[in-house]
Amino acid sequence: MMLHSMIVANNLRAITGPRATSLEPLNTRSIVLSVLLGTHPPQMPVGRILEFTTLFELADGTVRTALSRMVAAGDLVNDDGIYRLAGRLVERQAQQDAGRHHPPSKWDGSWWTVAVVSDRRTMTERREFRNRATGSRLGELRPDLWLRPANIAIATDLPDVVITRGPLITANASDLVARLWDLGDLQRRSEIHRNALAHAATQLESGVDRALADAFVALAGAQQFLRVEPQLPAELAPDVAGATLRSRYAEVVAEFQSQLAAFFRRGSARVSTDAR
Numbered sequence: 268m269m270l271h272s273m274i275v276a277n278n279l280r281a282i283t284g285p286r287a288t289s290l291e292p293l294n295t296r297s298i299v300l301s302v303l304l305g306t307h308p309p310q311m312p313v314g315r316i317l318e319f320t321t322l323f324e325l326a327d328g329t330v331r332t333a334l335s336r337m338v339a340a341g342d343l344v345n346d347d348g349i350y351r352l353a354g355r356l357v358e359r360q361a362q363q364d365a366g367r368h369h370p371p372s373k374w375d376g377s378w379w380t381v382a383v384v385s386d387r388r389t390m391t392e393r394r395e396f397r398n399r400a401t402g403s404r405l406g407e408l409r410p411d412l413w414l415r416p417a418n419i420a421i422a423t424d425l426p427d428v429v430i431t432r433g434p435l436i437t438a439n440a441s442d443l444v445a446r447l448w449d450l451g452d453l454q455r456r457s458e459i460h461r462n463a464l465a466h467a468a469t470q471l472e473s474g475v476d477r478a479l480a481d482a483f484v485a486l487a488g489a490q491q492f493l494r495v496e497p498q499l500p501a502e503l504a505p506d507v508a509g510a511t512l513r514s515r516y517a518e519v520v521a522e523f524q525s526q527l528a529a530f531f532r533r534g535s536a537r538v539s540t541d542a543r
Contacts, residue, residue, distance in 0.1 A: 293484055295325055295333040300342065301487045303352050304360050310351030318534050322480040355395070359494070362402040365419075366493035367517070369510060374418040374500035377434050383411035385427035392426075399425060404497045406447025414447060416440070418500045444503045453496065457512050460489040464512075464519045471522050476530060482523050489516050 293301065302319055303309050311319075313334070320330045334350060337343040344353045352360065381400065388396070403421040405413040415421065417432050435443070444450070467485035470478035489512060498509060 293323075293487065295320070295329055296337060297487075298323055298325070298483075299330065299333055299337065299350075300352075300356065301483070303343070303350065304356065304363060305490070308351070309357070309360055310346075310349055313348045313350060315531070316350065318531065322476055322483070322530075355398070358399070359402065363490050363494040366490065366496060366498075367513060369513060370419050370498040370500070372501070374416060374502060376440075377417040377432055378440075379405070379415050379417045379421050380431045380433075381405060381413040381421070381425065382429045383427060384429055388427070396425065401495050404495060406444075406497065408443075408447060414443070415497065416444075416500050416503060419498055441503055444499060448497055448499075448504075450504055456492055457496075457509075460485075460492055461512055461515055464489055464515045468519050468522065471519070471526060474526070479523065479526055479530060482519065486516065486520055486523060 298320060299316060302316070303311060313331075316334070317327050317330055334343065334345070338345050338350075341354050342352070342356055343350050383396070399422055400407070400413050403415075403425075404419065405415045405421060407413050421430075423430060463485040467478075467482035470481050493509075493513065493516065496509060496512075497504075
């Protein structure tokens, strides 16, 4: 079972906030969800999860407790010792997969507009809608009004909304982009992740298992950023964050996968020897 991409779950405040400067370490829940979100299909036997988390020096009991809590919260399903993602996290995996790919090079000038029409929504409903909207790389112009260039697809099953697609009539596209996204902050955060990946690549050259853990954190941070990075047309924001970071991510994740596969093979060999 190979990892195709990484994402941290709910513990990368340092790279998602407006003044992000560095990466934060991952907690046990984040590590487990990250490895499952990066696995296709998103499931893994408990033994393999426990083996992976030894890279972070986590005790089996700590990991098993986290797994039980995630099952109780509805994040995971336990099917006879095989844990798989459930609920909203399945959609999040699709969003992160899309984030690894370069957007189309051509754009016809049209825009998506998403207007919320529901008069009453609970805080939970508002939070869930915001998560799905940002996962579709929409930008919020004002409360309940979201837009983006229509160079990529968006979720069309958002609840209680009217969605339209067409050209701008009066607004200046570049000015609108600057209102929807802080391009300077995107560039700065992209640079943080490029530097973290460059450091991870250097560490992986050492071949030690600890380098896998550090590279995992760097890949997780980059993937979290790419999941919501707006993938703007080049006409509006030439490579604010995308192409260079995606290419660097692909290089590092390939080496990470190779070394992780070797790590698992060594573990299997040890188990086989001990069983004799």
